[in-house]
Amino acid sequence: xxxxxxxxxxPCSGNSPPVSDEEIASLKSEIPDWNIVKENGELxxxxxxxxxxxxxxxAFTQQVGEEAEKEGHHPTxxxxxxxxTVSWWTHAIQGLHRNDFIMAAKTDDIAAQFSN
Numbered sequence: 001x002x003x004x005x006x007x008x009x010x011p012c013s014g015n016s017p018p019v020s021d022e023e024i025a026s027l028k029s030e031i032p033d034w035n036i037v038k039e040n041g042e043l044x045x046x047x048x049x050x051x052x053x054x055x056x057x058x059a060f061t062q063q064v065g066e067e068a069e070k071e072g073h074h075p076t077x078x079x080x081x082x083x084x085t086v087s088w089w090t091h092a093i094q095g096l097h098r099n100d101f102i103m104a105a106k107t108d109d110i111a112a113q114f115s116n
Contacts, residue, residue, distance in 0.1 A: 003030065004031065004102050012092055012093065012097055013092055018096055018097060019098060028101075030101070043089065044088065045089065047104070054079075054082065057079050057080065059114070060110065061077050073090075073099050073100075073103055075088045088103050
């Protein structure tokens with residue numbers, strides 16, 4: 001079975017259903033370091049990554065942005081000195097979709113490249 005990071009996002013519209021509580025529990029187990037937060041009444045996946053300096057944080061941000069463009073699914077990225085906060089959610093459904101979990105896993109894979 002493919003891991004989340006090996007999957008690709010599927011086109012999503014406002015008619016797409018958000019993930020159920022059961023799906024959230026199952027998918028969240030594959031991205032344990034992510035938090036589920038509520039912002040403006042919507043569920044988001046959020047994680048803060050730490051880096052040794054701004055240049056590295058910016059390089060990470062760039063790679064996440066490139067993957068987001070490739071998948072056609074875009075996060076909120078807050079880049080600061082030594083850290084990047086990444087938030088994934090699906091704007092069209094104002095909540096969480098499987099695509100968000102896929103992209104969170106891909107983001108973790110990108111971060112792993114910076115810890116070596």
